[in-house]
Amino acid sequence: MNEETKHWADVIAENVLARGKKHTVASGITPSGAIHIGNMREVVTADAVYRALRDKGADVRLIYIADTFDPLRKVYPFLPKVYENHVGKPLSEIPCPCGSHKSYAEHFLVPFIEALHSLGIKPDVYRADELYRQGRYVEAIKIALIKRDAIARIISEVAGRELEPDWNPFNPICNECGRLSTTKVTGFDIEKETIDYACACGSQGTVSMRGGGKLTWRVDWPARWPIFGTTVEPFGKDHATAGGSYDTGKRISKEIYDYDPPYPIVYEWIMLKGRGAMHSSTGLAISISEMLEIVPPEVLRYLIIRQKPEKHIEFDPGLALLNLVDEYDRVEGDRRAYQLSQTEASRPTDIPFRHMVTTVQIADEKGFDYLLTVLRRSGYEISDIEAIRQRADNARNWLLRYAPPSVKFRVQETLPPQVKSLTKEQKHALAIIADELEQGMTGQEIHENIYKVAQEAGLDGKKVFEAVYLALLGLKSGPRAGHFLASLDRDFVVRRFKEASE
RNA sequence: GGGCUGGUAGCUUAGUCAGGCAGAGCGUCGGACUCUUAAUCCGACGGCCGUGGGUUCGAAUCCCUCCCAGCCCGCCA
Numbered sequence: 001m002n003e004e005t006k007h008w009a010d011v012i013a014e015n016v017l018a019r020g021k022k023h024t025v026a027s028g029i030t031p032s033g034a035i036h037i038g039n040m041r042e043v044v045t046a047d048a049v050y051r052a053l054r055d056k057g058a059d060v061r062l063i064y065i066a067d068t069f070d071p072l073r074k075v076y077p078f079l080p081k082v083y084e085n086h087v088g089k090p091l092s093e094i095p096c097p098c099g100s101h102k103s104y105a106e107h108f109l110v111p112f113i114e115a116l117h118s119l120g121i122k123p124d125v126y127r128a129d130e131l132y133r134q135g136r137y138v139e140a141i142k143i144a145l146i147k148r149d150a151i152a153r154i155i156s157e158v159a160g161r162e163l164e165p166d167w168n169p170f171n172p173i174c175n176e177c178g179r180l181s182t183t184k185v186t187g188f189d190i191e192k193e194t195i196d197y198a199c200a201c202g203s204q205g206t207v208s209m210r211g212g213g214k215l216t217w218r219v220d221w222p223a224r225w226p227i228f229g230t231t232v233e234p235f236g237k238d239h240a241t242a243g244g245s246y247d248t249g250k251r252i253s254k255e256i257y258d259y260d261p262p263y264p265i266v267y268e269w270i271m272l273k274g275r276g277a278m279h280s281s282t283g284l285a286i287s288i289s290e291m292l293e294i295v296p297p298e299v300l301r302y303l304i305i306r307q308k309p310e311k312h313i314e315f316d317p318g319l320a321l322l323n324l325v326d327e328y329d330r331v332e333g334d335r336r337a338y339q340l341s342q343t344e345a346s347r348p349t350d351i352p353f354r355h356m357v358t359t360v361q362i363a364d365e366k367g368f369d370y371l372l373t374v375l376r377r378s379g380y381e382i383s384d385i386e387a388i389r390q391r392a393d394n395a396r397n398w399l400l401r402y403a404p405p406s407v408k409f410r411v412q413e414t415l416p417p418q419v420k421s422l423t424k425e426q427k428h429a430l431a432i433i434a435d436e437l438e439q440g441m442t443g444q445e446i447h448e449n450i451y452k453v454a455q456e457a458g459l460d461g462k463k464v465f466e467a468v469y470l471a472l473l474g475l476k477s478g479p480r481a482g483h484f485l486a487s488l489d490r491d492f493v494v495r496r497f498k499e500a501s502e
Numbered sequence: 503g504g505g506c507u508g509g510u511a512g513c514u515u516a517g518u519c520a521g522g523c524a525g526a527g528c529g530u531c532g533g534a535c536u537c538u539u540a541a542u543c544c545g546a547c548g549g550c551c552g553u554g555g556g557u558u559c560g561a562a563u564c565c566c567u568c569c570c571a572g573c574c575c576g577c578c579a
Contacts, residue, residue, distance in 0.1 A: 029579065030577080030578080030579090032578075033578090035579090036579090038579055039579050040579085041579060042579050043579095067577090070577075071577090073577080073578070074578095076578095159575070160504085160505095160575075161575075161576090216577080217577040218577075220577090221577095234579090235579080236573095236578095236579040237506070237507060237572090237573060237574075237579085238573070238574060238577090238578080238579075239574090239577090239579090240506065240507080240573095240574080241505065241506045241507090241573075241574035241575065242504085242505045242506060242574080242575080243504090243505070243506095243574080243575055244505095244506085244574060244575075245577075266506085266507075267579075268507070268508075268572080268573085268579095269572075269573075269579070270579085271572080277572075277573085277579095278579085279578075306514095306515090307514090307515085308516095310507060310508075311507090311508065311515085312507085312508070312571090312572070312573095314514080316514095320513080320514080320528095323513090323514080323527090323528060323529090324514095326528090327514090327527070327528075330527095352540095352541090354540065355540075355541085357540085358540060378541085379537095379541090407540080444537095447537060447538080448536095448537060450537085450538070451536070451538090452536095461538065461539095462538090462539075464538095465538065465539060466539090469539090476539090477539050477540070478539080478540080479539095479540065480537085480538065480539085480540080480541075481538065481539085482537075482538080483537095
């Protein structure tokens with residue numbers, strides 16, 4: 001990317017500003033399962049546009065609407081069987097899987113909102129069940145009931161399918177069984193603000209327009225636009241398809257609610273490298289908290305913000321993650337994306353993640369203070385202890401869970417069999433180093449002398465390093481030799497090098 | 503079946519709206535640095551811009567065909 005390229009968030013902000021100065025950027029996710037980094041794209045995208053608008057002086061706010069009033073669709077694999085009884089009930093009315101939250105919806109929503117805060121995203125949060133109970137939807141519900149036929153016509157025209165003759169934009173919650181997926185509207189009273197229904201469970205009843213049920217998704221979505229004055233909204237490509245819910249929503253918004261639909265931002269899925277799209281139900285997903293264990297929040301933002309929303313993101317938590325973090329740190333990519341990725345808690349560091357991964361493996365066993373020492377010796381700034389601690393934690397977790405074997409190393413307890421491949425000259429070089437160490441030369445000094453040793457042994461430097469690593473790690477390469485040697489027990493190294501040189 | 507989005511260097515991609523010499527980062531290779539390979543700096547290699555056609559003086563860009571990937575057409579970002 002070059003400097004002339006405008007960042008997508010700025011392009012959108014400019015387009016949107018041409019329509020007016022006051023804006024609401026909306027986002028929303030159904031908290032039906034653990035919210036993963038794929039879901040995160042919605043909110044991060046919204047936040048990027050929100051910030052771009054704010055930077056351009058717009059009067060803008062960011063909202064997040066949690067669809068807590070949606071029914072539970074099925075018993076997901078991560079749920080116990082007893083949840084069969086709750087299928088069809090609103091998420092806000094189902095018990096919490098762990099027992100410590102107010103409801104099923106809160107169980108997934110609360111950690112998600114916490115994660116948002118750590119990403120520096122602070123939307124005004126609304127819960128659909130509360131909005132309905134507070135009566136925020138009453139006007140929209142009345143209009144939808146009265147204009148039922150017109151809405152049905154729009155949906156069948158745009159979506160190209162016939163609706164059931166008894167289709168209704170409102171789903172009442174059954175007073176008996178608590179489900180909203182099994183009820184049919186049989187009548188309504190605009191004055192009393194009530195709706196009559198019959199339920200598949202055999203009961204009939206009357207509910208209030210304030211919390212007694214909800215609008216069906218295709219109507220709920222456009223209904224909420226005027227309620228919040230939404231002018232910009234990102235949504236997944238599932239909603240964006242021709243005849244999909246944005247298409248119907250657009251017309252319902254204009255023709256039924258007399259409101260200009262928001263500026264659409266269609267975003268693609270985040271795929272797990274080589275495994276397909278993320279889905280919490282299939283277990284093929286990385287949760288936000290898992291992600292934040294291995295990278296700082298700014299990097300998670302950067303992952304999403306550097307890419308245009310309509311491109312899918314191939315996320316590779318393996319070796320490629322190192323590149324992502326280092327690219328972010330060096331601001332090698334898109335400067336504007338970097339800027340938009342900042343959080344208040346951002347702590348820039350000059351220590352490459354790659355280097356931290358190495359350092360942790362050398363120094364961790366001797367404690368955090370030693371890690372700092374090693375870093376300082378390598379010439380890095382260590383005044384921000386907290387930032388270093390965070391990065392070290394990230395590196396450690398990454399090594400544990402996602403690192404490919406090629407970046408891992410361990411000092412071998414016994415002489416690695418690979419030393420058999422050492423040449424006579426290499427053995428000689430190791431003997432010289434062992435000798436120097438024994439006479440008190442530190443690893444640091446060895447480090448400065450390495451080429452002299454090579455010359456003495458009649459080798460080029462490369463071969464000497466190779467010998468050092470083979471003797472200690474059983475590998476052909478490793479962390480910077482001098483400091484590495486200095487970090488190990490001197491007697492141990494001497495013994496090992498002598499052993500290897502025999 | 504119908505539709506949406508994407509397909510540009512080994513990898514990640516910018517440029518496509520408004521046609522004007524195809525750019526960057528990573529990786530690779532080579533070199534420099536008398537503190538190195540996972541450190542720094544410099545340089546090079548690397549592209550029928552998915553395919554085939556059309557429009558045009560000129561196409562990655564516009565139009566049509568087909569192929570590939572993912573998704574939607576039942577409320578799974």
